[in-house]
Amino acid sequence: MISDYQRRLREQFLSAPVIAPPAPWRPVLDRRTPIGGLLGIGFALAPDDGRDLVMVVSVDGHGLFDAVTGEKIARDRDPDPDTSTPDAEPDLSCPGLGPLARTRVRIAGLFGGGLHTTTIDGWTLEVVSPEWPHDRVLLSADGGMPHDGPHGEGWWHVFDSNYSTLRAAGFSPSGRTLAVATSSDLTLWTRPAPDTAPAGEAHP
Template identity: 30%
Template structure:
C-alpha cells in the first residue's frame, strides 16, 4: 500500500469513527443562549475582568455582548479601531474599555479550548475546508472510540474561531457570518 492509499484509508476510518458521535444543540449542563450576525468577522474574545462579556470585532467595528442574554450592550463603528498590528489583540469598549482582549479569528490568536473541569472543544476536519466541532466531557476524545461516549457534535460549518471564556462558564463558536454563545446552567 502506498502513502496515498494509507492516507485515504485513514481519512475514511476517521470519517466513520466521527459518524458515531451524536449531534446535540447543547451539551448536558449547558444552554445555548443565542446567535449574533457578524459582517466582516475579524475575531472575538472574552473579557477577563467581566467574565460574562465578549468582544466581537469586525470590519464594521466592535460590539460588546452580554453572554447571559446574547444582547449587544455597546457598539462602535470604526473599522479596525483598537486592533493591534498582529490582529490578535483588541482594546475593549464600554464596560471593558482599556482592557486588552485576546481575540481568536482567522489571523490566529487563541482562547482556552478546555476548562478546569476537563471539558474540551475539539475541531476535526476530515472534510476540510468544512470543520466539525465536538464538545467532550472529562476524558472524552472524538478520535478514540472508547472515549467517544463523553462527546457530542455541536456544529459542522466553516468555523473561524471557538473557545471557552477564561472562567470556563461560557463558550462561543464563530463562522464568517455568525457567533453562537453557550452558558453553563
C-alpha cells in the same frame, strides 16, 4: 494514503449529526447571532460582577456582548484604523469598549491566536475537518479526544461550519462560556461556574 483507523475515524465524524451540548450547557439564544464579516472574538470579565463578556471584531467595527444573555451592550462602528484589527499588536489585542474601555482584549480568529480548548473540570473542544474545508466542532466530557464511545454520550458534534468559514472556537477563561465564531455569525452556550470535579461526574 490514510490508514484504516483514520478512515474509520473520518467516517465516524461524518456520520455524527449536529446535536446540542449536554446539561449543564444551554444555548445563550435560540439562534446564531448574525455578524457579517466577523474577523475574530475574545473574552473578558465584566468589571462590575465578573460575568463573561464576548468582544467581536468585524469589518463593520467592534461589538461587545453579554455571554449570559446574548445582549449587545456596546458598539463601535468606527474604531481607530490603527487598532481596529488585532494584527496591529504583538499580543493580537484590540482596545476594549463599553465597560472594558480601559482595557485591551485578546482576539482569536482570522489573524491568529486561539481560545481555551479545555476547562478546569474536564470539558474539551476539538475542531476536525473530515470534509475539508468545512470544520466541525466536537465537545468531549472526559477531557480526552472523542474517539471512543457512542456519539451523544461521551462526545457531541455541536457545530458544523459547512456554510461559512470557522474563525474561532473555544471556552472562556472562566469555563462558563463556549463560543463558536464563523465569518458570518456567533454562537454561544453558557453554564454555571465550574468546579474541579471532572465533567459528567456526580458531585457530592
